Amino acid sequence: MELTVLGANGTYPAPGGACSGYLLRHEGFTLWMDAGHGTLSQLQLHVPVTEVDAIFLSHAHPDHFVDVYPFFYSLFPRRERPNQQVPIYGPKMVQERMCRLLTRRDGKDDFESILPWKTFEPGAVTDVGPLHLTAFESAHSCTNVCLRIEAGGSVLTYTGDTGPHESLEKAAAGADLFLCEASWLEEERSIPEPIHLRAREAGEIATRAGASHLVLTHIWPHNDMKMVREQAAAAYSGPLDLADGGNAWSI
Ligand SMILES: [Zn+2]
Ligand SMILES: [Zn+2]
Secondary structure: OEEEEEEOEOOOOOOOOOOOEEEEEEOOEEEEEEEOOOHHHHHOOOOOHHHOOEEEOOOOOHHHHOOHHHHHHHHOOOOOOOOOOOOEEEOHHHHHHHHHHHOOOOOOOHHHHHOOEEEOOOOOEEEEOOEEEEEEOOEOOOOOOEEEEEEOOEEEEEOOOOEOOOHHHHHOOOOOEEEEEOOEOOOOOOOOOOOOOEHHHHHHHHHHHOOOOEEEEOEOOOOOHHHHHHHHHOOOOOOEEEOOOOOEEEO
8 A cells, every 4th residue: 555645734734734635545546535625736746636536534524524625626527537436435424514515506416426425434344446444433523433444464544533542552453554643742731622642642552552653643733843753752662753745655
């Protein structure tokens, strides 16, 4: 599998940056994981829009799905693949929120004809092209899928947005690459509810899970990146990276 970061900013984009979005390519199949602000622009630096085979949306927050809207319009007038359908996998709540943006006044639903919806809630397992997907529980302010992807004997785990949850360790067990959110620093006190992870907690989960490589993402742009790295590294001794647009790894 080839993973490319389209955007890794938490909640709002940094100057020139983008919110959550990743491309995963394997055996000629392309999965777009999360479609935060700015990611469609970045995606087209790597593949044409007509080469996206499926989309995964972790949860119903705008910083993870709003670029599906321009993606729909980028496909709509195309002639190259007139019958192209790109299924979207994610929790039901994403569909409910997204379709409010896209439903036409006359009630006709062109959106579903091009982007058919596939409900994918925690506990579900499915094959998408050559990828085997398992959806794990997590702790967020709306239903979020923590995604484990297996293909070609390798494992990628992507948390989406989550606070500490016992299932994260299972989702990332033995992962070759653990793409884990690290929105907060140790000192973060602004939101009492544990809906995001601190960098140290990301490191602790990666260690307990036995992940081979930890990549931190969904980092708030105003955070001190040096501190993010230091706090994660204090709990995880393996290879550690901070995701940034354009980063790519073979898994
Ligand atoms: Zn988010
Ligand atoms: Zn969120």
